[in-house]
Amino acid sequence: MHPTANTAARVAAPIALAVVLLGAWEWFVRSGGVAEVFLPAPSALAERFWLECAEGPLLKHAGVTLIEALCGTGIAIAVALPLGYLVARVAWIRLTLTPYITASQAVPAVAVAPLLALWIGYGLTPVAILCAIVAFFPMLVTTTLGVRAVPTEVLEAARLDGANWAQTLVWVEGPLMLPSVLTGIRAGIALSVTGAVVGEFTMGGKGLGQLLTLFRDANDTEGLFATLVMLVALAIALFTAVYLLERLAGQRGRNAASRRMRASTMLVAAT
Template sequence: MRTVQHRRRLTPAARAVAPWLFLLALLATWSLVVGLAQPPAYFLPAPTTVARKLAQALVSPTFWPAFGVTFSEALGGCLLGAAVAIPLAVAIHRSVLLRAAITPFLGATQAIPAIAMAPLLAIWVGYGIRPIILLCALMVFFPILVAAVVGLRLVDRSVVDAARVDGAGTVALLAAIELPLALPNILAGLRNGFALSVTGAVVGEMVMGGDGLGQLLTLQRDSVDTAGMFATIIVLCAMASSLYGLIVVVERRSATMADLTGEPA
C-alpha cells in the first residue's frame, strides 16, 4: 500500500530564524579557518576586520551615492528587461509562427558573456549609466521571458475555453485570465532577474567605469583592500537579497489575495 509522505512545513518563527542561524554558522566557520590557518590579511581577512570596514563604509559620505547609482542601474535594467520580455512572451504564446522563429535563438542570449557585451555597448551607446542599464536588461531578459512563456503555457485551457464561450475577447482574456494565472511564474522570473541585474550593474561598472559599487570594487582591488572588497560584496548581496525578498512578499500577498477572493493569483 502506497503511503503519501507530506513535506514538513516550518513555522513562521522557524522560517525567520533559519537564515540567521545559517549566517552565524558561516561566520563561526570563517573565524575558525582564520584562527587556525592564520592566512595573510590580503588573502582572507578576519570577520571582525571586514565588519570594521563595513561600518566605516556605511558612514562614509561617498558610499551611499555609489550605492544609489548601482541600485538605480540594477532596478532600471530589470524593469527594462521585463518591459520587453513580458510582451514578447505574450506574442510568442499567441503566435505559433513567432514561437517557431524566435525560440531557437533565445538560448543565444544566455551564451554571450556579460563581460563580452559590455565593450560593445560602450561603443554603441557610449559611457555612463545607459549602457550599464542595457547590460542589466540583457542579463535579465532571458530568465523573465522563459518564466513568462512557461507560465502562459501552463494556464488551464479549460478555463480559457470557458472564458471564450462567455464572450471574452483577446485582450480581456489576457488581462483577466491568462496573465493572472501566469503571475506566479512571472514573479519567479522577476526574482531571478533582480538578482542577475545587480550582477550586471557591477560587471558593467567594472568594465565600462561608473560611480557605483562596481567602480568601488575596482579601486579596492587595485589597492589590494581585500577587507574592503568583502564589505562591498556583502552590501551587494544585501541589495540583491532585498530585491529578491521584495518580490517574494509580492508573491505571497498576491497568493493571499487570491485565496481570499477565490480568484487566480
C-alpha cells in the same frame, strides 16, 4: 508540521548555519590560520562595513548600482513579458525566435559590454541595457511557462461569458500567470545587480563596480569584502521584495482561478 513552526524553522536554520560559519571563520583567522591581509575576520569586516556606510562612499555607490539595476530590469520587463506571451500564444513567432533566443544565452555579458560602449558610449544607458540583457532570459522563460499553464477550460469559460481578448488577458490570464512572471522578475532583478557591476567594470561608472576596482588597485581586502557584502545585501533586498509580491500575487491568482473554475462548472451544469 505546524505552519508557524515550519516558518520558524525556515528562518532559524539559515541563521544557525550563518552563526556556525562566521564563528568558524573568526576562529580560523584569529588563530593565525590565514593572514588578515588575505582574509579579514568577520568582526573586522563588520566594523569596516559600518565605517564605509557611515563615513565612506559605499551607500552613494550602492545607490548608483541600484538605479542601473532597476532601469535594466524595467527594460527587460518591457521586452520579455510581451515577447514571452507571444512566444506562448503564436506558433510562428515561437518557431522563428526560439533558436535565436536560445543562442543569445551563449554570449557572455562581459563580451557584450565593449560593444555597447562602442555603439552607445558610457554612462547609465549602456550599463542599464547590459542589465536588461542579463535579466531578459529568465523573465521570458517564466512568462512563457506561465501563459501555457493557464487552464484551457478557464479561457473557454471566459469566452463563453463574452470576454474579448483584452478582457481575457487582463482579468483571466493576467492574474493566473502573474506568479510565474514574478518568479522570472525575481531571478532577473538579482541578476541585474551582477550585470550592473560587470558593466561598471568594462564601461566605467560610479557604482559598486568602480568601488571594487578602486579597492582592488589599493590592495584593500577589507574594502573589497565590504563592497561585496553591500552587493549581496542589495541583491537579497530586491529578491525579497519581488518574492513578497509573488506570494501576494500567488494568492490572488489562486482566488481568481477558483472563481473562474466555479463559473465554468456552473455554466457546464446549466448547459
